[in-house]
Amino acid sequence: xxxxxxTIISVNDLWKQYGDFTAVKxxxxxVHEGEIFGxxxxxxxxxxTTLEIIETxxxxxxxxxTIDGLNVDHxxxxxxxxxxxxxxxxxxxxxxxxxELLNLFSxxxxxxxxKKHMLSLVGLEDKSKSRYKSLSGGQKQRFSICTTLIxxxxxxxxxxxxxxxxxxxxxxxxxxxxxxxxxxxxxxxxTHYMDEAEELCERVAVMDNGRILTMNSxxxxxxxxxxxGFERKKEVKKANLEDVFLHMTGxxxxxx
Amino acid sequence: xxxxxxxxxxxxxxxAMFSVTRASLRSITRSPSAVVFSIAFPLIFIVVFGxxxxxxxxxxxxxxxxxxxxxxxxxxxKGRPEVKLVRKPLADMDEDLLRxxxxxxxxxxxxxxxSNAHLLVHVQTSSASQEGGAIITxxxxxxVDKANLAKNPPPVPExxxxxxxxxxxxxxxxxxxxxGMLGFSLLSTGVFGTAFVFYNLRSTLVLKRFFATPxxxxxxxxxxxxxxxxxxxxxxxxxxxxxxxxxxxxxxHGLLTFFLMLVLAFLGLFVFMGFGFIVSGVAPNESVIPxxxxxxxxxxxxxxxTFFPIDVFPSWLQPITKILxxxxxxxxxxxxxxEGVSFFxxxxxxxxLGCWGAVVYVxxxxxxxxx
Numbered sequence: 001x002x003x004x005x006x007t008i009i010s011v012n013d014l015w016k017q018y019g020d021f022t023a024v025k026x027x028x029x030x031v032h033e034g035e036i037f038g039x040x041x042x043x044x045x046x047x048x049t050t051l052e053i054i055e056t057x058x059x060x061x062x063x064x065x066t067i068d069g070l071n072v073d074h075x076x077x078x079x080x081x082x083x084x085x086x087x088x089x090x091x092x093x094x095x096x097x098x099x100e101l102l103n104l105f106s107x108x109x110x111x112x113x114x115k116k117h118m119l120s121l122v123g124l125e126d127k128s129k130s131r132y133k134s135l136s137g138g139q140k141q142r143f144s145i146c147t148t149l150i151x152x153x154x155x156x157x158x159x160x161x162x163x164x165x166x167x168x169x170x171x172x173x174x175x176x177x178x179x180x181x182x183x184x185x186x187x188x189x190x191t192h193y194m195d196e197a198e199e200l201c202e203r204v205a206v207m208d209n210g211r212i213l214t215m216n217s218x219x220x221x222x223x224x225x226x227x228x229g230f231e232r233k234k235e236v237k238k239a240n241l242e243d244v245f246l247h248m249t250g251x252x253x254x255x256x
Numbered sequence: 257x258x259x260x261x262x263x264x265x266x267x268x269x270x271x272a273m274f275s276v277t278r279a280s281l282r283s284i285t286r287s288p289s290a291v292v293f294s295i296a297f298p299l300i301f302i303v304v305f306g307x308x309x310x311x312x313x314x315x316x317x318x319x320x321x322x323x324x325x326x327x328x329x330x331x332x333x334k335g336r337p338e339v340k341l342v343r344k345p346l347a348d349m350d351e352d353l354l355r356x357x358x359x360x361x362x363x364x365x366x367x368x369x370x371s372n373a374h375l376l377v378h379v380q381t382s383s384a385s386q387e388g389g390a391i392i393t394x395x396x397x398x399x400v401d402k403a404n405l406a407k408n409p410p411p412v413p414e415x416x417x418x419x420x421x422x423x424x425x426x427x428x429x430x431x432x433x434x435x436g437m438l439g440f441s442l443l444s445t446g447v448f449g450t451a452f453v454f455y456n457l458r459s460t461l462v463l464k465r466f467f468a469t470p471x472x473x474x475x476x477x478x479x480x481x482x483x484x485x486x487x488x489x490x491x492x493x494x495x496x497x498x499x500x501x502x503x504x505x506x507x508x509h510g511l512l513t514f515f516l517m518l519v520l521a522f523l524g525l526f527v528f529m530g531f532g533f534i535v536s537g538v539a540p541n542e543s544v545i546p547x548x549x550x551x552x553x554x555x556x557x558x559x560x561x562t563f564f565p566i567d568v569f570p571s572w573l574q575p576i577t578k579i580l581x582x583x584x585x586x587x588x589x590x591x592x593x594x595e596g597v598s599f600f601x602x603x604x605x606x607x608x609l610g611c612w613g614a615v616v617y618v619x620x621x622x623x624x625x626x627x
Contacts, residue, residue: 055468056467056468057464057467057468077267077470077472080468080469080470081267081470083468085465085468087461087464087465087468089461090460090461090462090464090465091456091457091460091461091462091465092462092465093279093280093282093283093462094283094460095282095283095286095287096279096282096283096286100279100282101279103275103278103279104275104276104278104279105275105469106275107271107272107274107275107276107278108272108275108276108466108469108470108471109272109469109470110267110268110271110272110470147465151469
């Protein structure tokens with residue numbers, strides 16, 4: 001059931017070619033304001049390409065994209081001001097501390113922020129004076145997500161946000177993502193973790209080979225599948241191994 | 257999530273640019289290679305050469321074991337301050353002579369018969385030390401003439417020598433070496449620093465993250481450039497001040513010379529950074545960067561008059577030294593510091609540097625990659 005909400009991102013017939021290879025083959029979809037929208041698919045499906053085109057980081061070959069009424073071809077700088085972006089693989093000046101990096105980004109966005117507070121959102125307030133290069137992979141990921149919130153964006157784009165994180169960090173990040181949405185922002189994420197999509201996303205689009213195969217809410221898609229006669233092979237227990245793990249090791253951020 | 261105010265006022269590219277500058281400066285000062293090449297390395301050379309000091313000629317002469325020392329020719333030779341007398345077993349001195357460690361072996365023979373010369377001065381030199389050998393031979397020739405004249409003074413001499421040594425500015429080693437070291441420091445910072453930084457920023461996707469913010473690309477480059485210039489100015493100032501107060505480096509017009517040198521340093525750095533941009537754009541992977549950077553910098557370190565004057569190079573190498581940009585920077589630096597010329601008088605050097613700058617930036621703008 002979709003309530004009639006304002007469309008904040010509209011993608012129309014988007015194509016992206018790299019020479020002979022077509023990464024995105026004429027996809028169209030809409031993202032509603034205030035929802036958590038997921039772009040699912042295997043590696044190489046075209047999710048990251050699509051996301052980067054919407055984030056104004058990549059040129060499209062053809063198609064129309066509108067973000068909060070702004071045109072991705074003409075209003076790039078205005079779009080950059082209202083979005084937060086977490087890249088799949090990103091770097092920062094490795095010798096700088098987290099506080100110094102937040103200073104850098106607050107200057108880049110022309111805003112003033114409460115740096116300690118920002119770091120506490122992702123559980124890194126103890127590492128504020130640590131250099132970026134000394135962080136573990138998971139901590140770097142969390143810092144990346146922290147930088148997406150600096151300019152108080154209307155839309156937050158997350159590219160595989162929990163890849164490489166341990167179960168505690170994943171759960172805590174899911175909570176953070178829900179809180180971001182709770183404050184009124186829209187979240188667009190890509191993932192190939194289905195449990196994540198099921199937990200967080202109100203609607204998902206499943207991509208493969210540059211095309212969108214299907215798009216609906218996770219519940220709808222599951223109902224459809226079951227209705228078509230599908231049956232799971234193994235009997236589902238009332239708990240799984242991840243529940244065991246979390247139960248035994250606790251739900252707090254773990255220092256890596 | 258705390259509400260952070262995104263003010264509705266105009267986005268300031270400059271503010272964004274300066275935060276890049278601050279971050280970049282912090283990054284440079286924490287990078288060991290930047291500090292080593294810009295400060296430590298030049299400083300070591302300056303300290304070493306500062307202590308060597310002096311610019312006196314010195315020639316080592318071996319005294320043959322059978323050399324007669326009780327004659328006026330020997331006294332003349334001994335009295336010259338430039339001559340360093342060496343006494344060793346003959347076999348050792350022969351070897352030293354062939355190796356160029358001493359310039360000549362002198363044996364003065366006293367003859368008792370009066371039909372020929374009373375003193376025979378044997379001077380043995382070798383091709384291993386031509387300059388020193390020539391000096392000694394000339395010295396001995398002079399001593400011989402003086403002795404002959406003393407014996408038979410002409411009633412009216414044909415010519416008379418009147419030597420007069422002026423109290424010139426002592427051009428010590430430090431006056432030569434410090435500008436060379438400055439040039440070295442600037443070339444290193446400009447080429448290596450810029451090449452690595454931009455390559456890394458690009459490959460580690462730091463740049464990509466910047467693109468998602470409203471800052472425009474030219475401002476990113478300028479932010480980095482300003483940081484590099486600031487760092488180079490600080491290190492150059494430090495080198496000049498240390499050289500001046502600790503080793504007597506000559507700043508002919510004091511503070512004015514100091515500032516002129518810094519302006520010149522800025523110009524040189526600007527040209528060298530262009531090379532760095534080219535390397536960062538052209539290198540297919542990180543291990544190629546030092547190779548390319550060395551191809552650009554090593555010939556200049558060796559042949560642009562950084563450590564020793566370009567006069568020592570044979571004539572067929574001279575044309576190469578004349579096209580290297582560092583040659584002109586070093587030359588202009590020395591003229592300004594030591595001879596006190598104004599900027600206008602080094603216009604030739606500035607012109608060549610300017611041409612290099614134009615060429616380099618045209619290529620860089622074609623070749624520089626953002627991702």
